[in-house]
Amino acid sequence: MNTSTAPQVKSTEAGERAAACIAQFANETGAYDEEAASGRLKAIAAEQEAAADGTWTPSTEELHWAAKVAWRNSNRCIGRLHWRSLHLFDRRDIRTAGDAYEALIAHLRFATNGGRIRSTISVFSDRIRILNPQLIRFAGFRHADGSITGDPMLADFTDFALRLGWEPARRGPFEFLPLILQAEGEAPRVFELPDDPDVALRVPIRHPELDFEPLGLQWHALPVISNMDLAFGGLRFRTAPFNGYYMGTEIGARNLSDVNRYNKLPEIARLMGLDTRRDRSLWRDRALVELNLAVLHSFEQAGVKMVDHHTASEQYLQFEALEARQERETTGDWAWLVPPVSGSVSPLFHKEVRNVIKTPNYLMRDEAYP
């Protein structure tokens, strides 16, 4: 793990990158006139020289703008229409794992907001590391026979948490993993995620017509990605967890249905009385649609914000049109943008899009965490 306390510079052209970033910031926001921009650049240059590694310290306003634009530039995200609405918590002053934990709980409370989810990012200094890939995830408990209770994708991380001394109250299929936080120079510490709906809200999955009760399905309200770096101006913030709200298919067509995740389609198909012996009965497709319907219905019933993939596709087209008006090309990653259910029904299926990475952006973290 890198032990410097500030975000790392990725290039020797540190000055140029910072300058380009400030120019874009000034241009888009109008926050700096020419004089202010040139003053700001001088200050940054001085800081970069002193730091030797090219690091500079964005203002909170610059940071907020970069976080929003990084969202706008996230090629795999279908939800980018709302990029201007991102809330920022600037947590760069935090130095201890305990304080980071409090700040993350505050993030979750603010973002959850009784189901009226707010898109939010908290940016820490690199003195703090979050080892979880997402802030809220369900554990995957391994049994001696190799089977897993819970989310198989999180089984390695669950093992890691247990090795660090985590003592789960129960070992059911939907137990929140603890947060594992590490302050610079210290060992990783395990913090329980409170099973409190104001912090980590659960939504039981019911179907409007079918009896899904026996499946005992649920999911959490908030997707909070914590394994991507916020990159801009030659800097890389490694601890910058962000959340939006869910598109239904993420839960219905991936988390609960992927064969290497909760793999619930066979059970749902049996519950629906479908013929699971023949591929041609389309039992998987029918079960998939009903599961996705149940997810949307359940979030609506629970008063938790969620978008369906049809509405999201339309909103993406709106985003693209608004960007075009600003003379900005919308780049994107087709394979991620087209929803995993009824692909060809989405207008995005029928469009071409260039997968060119712009900056600011969110980049998958390049360090091996457990």
Add this chain to the structure above:
Amino acid sequence: MNTSTAPQVKSTEAGERAAACIAQFANETGAYDEEAASGRLKAIAAEQEAAADGTWTPSTEELHWAAKVAWRNSNRCIGRLHWRSLHLFDRRDIRTAGDAYEALIAHLRFATNGGRIRSTISVFSDRIRILNPQLIRFAGFRHADGSITGDPMLADFTDFALRLGWEPARRGPFEFLPLILQAEGEAPRVFELPDDPDVALRVPIRHPELDFEPLGLQWHALPVISNMDLAFGGLRFRTAPFNGYYMGTEIGARNLSDVNRYNKLPEIARLMGLDTRRDRSLWRDRALVELNLAVLHSFEQAGVKMVDHHTASEQYLQFEALEARQERETTGDWAWLVPPVSGSVSPLFHKEVRNVIKTPNYLMRDEAYP
């Protein structure tokens, strides 16, 4: 239009391309030992020199092999497991549009085979051009108010046929387009496609449980692509129509459901009693699955060969495994290979694949036809 009678060479390294092709042919088939291969190459070189444009004449055996390998190399095709089973009709001797028409009818008869569809290619010389994009397609008749009866994708081609003097017996939604064939130096001629189930088989679309009768849907049994060139050894055969059988989603998730094709999902959803005012009711997704089920069911009832997208995905994985055993990388085009229904349920969704174009291959024709 190009008026030379032989396939065109695309490069100055005509000799090298032919040599590489013959070497691959000899290596894969064992048809030529070293001596035979070198003799064959001398003959090809002499022919290329005489032709000045680098053209050479593959033997029927070489042509057959190239057509099969071009299928094997078709990155967008999920049906490649069966590449060895391709039948060839070598029609390079045909010189008149009338004879070409007879040959195409023979192709359709042979391939249709009472529903036990045979994958088949007919290769003509460039003296013959087929102007249709597929041999069997339904017309799209434009009305004064801009609406279209039939397949909107074929409206331009329908206009073209009408301008050439085509007199359709009816102007319903499922009228076969005529074949439009052109012999070198002549005007395009219109040939009626006989409404004979041995030549152009129709399958009425019924649902196993729902009453689809009022929709009056049908499709044709045979997909015969006629707008791609067979390219190998520096040659490009511009008239080489080929067919396999359908994967259900091509009809259910594209031809009958795309908004700019037959656009039947709203009608089906209403017939199912779904709430089409709310995206979140997933009426499109539910209607899409039932339409696809109906397509598979109807082809099965009619005794017409068709593969579902689950079986096709599994067969693609088998193909890939067999290719790996031959130490050949399977290249592919992810966006085309992943089925347009329930994408993430297909194992192909979760794989990466390189979209590198190998030769022999089928390439979209580069001439503007109507």
